[in-house]
Amino acid sequence: MGRRARRLIFFVLTLLIGAAAGLAYGWVANPVEFKDASPDTLGMAYQTDYALMVAELYQADGDIPLAASRLSYLGEGPLLDLVNVAMIHAEASNYPSGDVQILRDLTGALATSKREGQ
Amino acid sequence: MRYNWEPNEDTRETRAGDSRDAHVQPMCTHDAPAHKPRHWYLLTGLILGFLLGLAYAWLINPVVYANTVPASLGPDNRDTYRSIIAQVYAVTGDFERAESRLAVLGDEDPVHALGAQAQRRMAEGAVEEARALALLASALQLGEPMSVPSSVPTFVPTQILPLPSPTP
Numbered sequence: 613m614g615r616r617a618r619r620l621i622f623f624v625l626t627l628l629i630g631a632a633a634g635l636a637y638g639w640v641a642n643p644v645e646f647k648d649a650s651p652d653t654l655g656m657a658y659q660t661d662y663a664l665m666v667a668e669l670y671q672a673d674g675d676i677p678l679a680a681s682r683l684s685y686l687g688e689g690p691l692l693d694l695v696n697v698a699m700i701h702a703e704a705s706n707y708p709s710g711d712v713q714i715l716r717d718l719t720g721a722l723a724t725s726k727r728e729g730q
Numbered sequence: 731m732r733y734n735w736e737p738n739e740d741t742r743e744t745r746a747g748d749s750r751d752a753h754v755q756p757m758c759t760h761d762a763p764a765h766k767p768r769h770w771y772l773l774t775g776l777i778l779g780f781l782l783g784l785a786y787a788w789l790i791n792p793v794v795y796a797n798t799v800p801a802s803l804g805p806d807n808r809d810t811y812r813s814i815i816a817q818v819y820a821v822t823g824d825f826e827r828a829e830s831r832l833a834v835l836g837d838e839d840p841v842h843a844l845g846a847q848a849q850r851r852m853a854e855g856a857v858e859e860a861r862a863l864a865l866l867a868s869a870l871q872l873g874e875p876m877s878v879p880s881s882v883p884t885f886v887p888t889q890i891l892p893l894p895s896p897t898p
Contacts, residue, residue: 619771622771622772622775623771623772623774623775624775625775626772626773626774626775626776626779627775627776627778627779627782628779629776629779630775630776630777630778630779630780630781630782630783631779631780631782631783631786632779632783633776633779633780633783634779634780634781634782634783634784634785634786634787635783635784635786635787636783637780637783637784637787638783638784638786638787638788638792639787639793643787643792643793644788644792644793647802647804648802648803648804648805648807649795649798649802649803649804649807650803650804650807651803651807651810651811653795653796653797653798653802654797654798654799654800654803655796655797655798655799656797658799658800658834661831662811662814665814665815665817665818665831666814668818668821668822669814669817669818669821672821672822682814685807685810
């Protein structure tokens, strides 16, 4: 093997070692800090708890547009889907039946409101 | 330092039958510094690779956070979250649940955070919201529930909320 080829191989080898070190530093040792997370990145448990809070407030005031506005905090997706997912998570996580029920009530109210709006 | 540019007798003899004789260049008896093997290319490769790896990890494909906690929310979103907690407390009067919900926001001084937000909202004209925030702040300060409407059933927290996990 020629000297030139050997040098090239070692160069590529050190390049790869350097890249691995750079990735380890950038991903593990000092990753990009995420300071101002948006609510749509919240864990499912927190999103469910937020939806539950909105449902609790809806139970008290019966204001569906306000509930929809509060729910939009969790993201731009369809609100009905958000509450449905929250309800499924609440059921799967053995939330008290009272909590699941008020989430179900909110889901029903949102569905009715959607139908009436169409 | 002395250089011998002419082939000596021994060399001449050795090369007498060498067909490459005509191509043989005069040799320097002392190795010049420029011919010493250099390994800077290894360091260059290492640094270049490190920079490329870092650029990929920070710019092209940075760590994406999923399953974050409310404590990592931006200030405005934290305020919204805190306000909803206070409003629910004002409606349900469930102090334990409000307390556990506030804990996930990770405020160093929740009473101060609630009080400051109440003042801001009051100044903005959101009286009901400010009242709810102040009510929860007072309850926290006293360490016990304040008198709130009890028409809505209360709920006991049963969930231990999980920690976030970064996914690269």
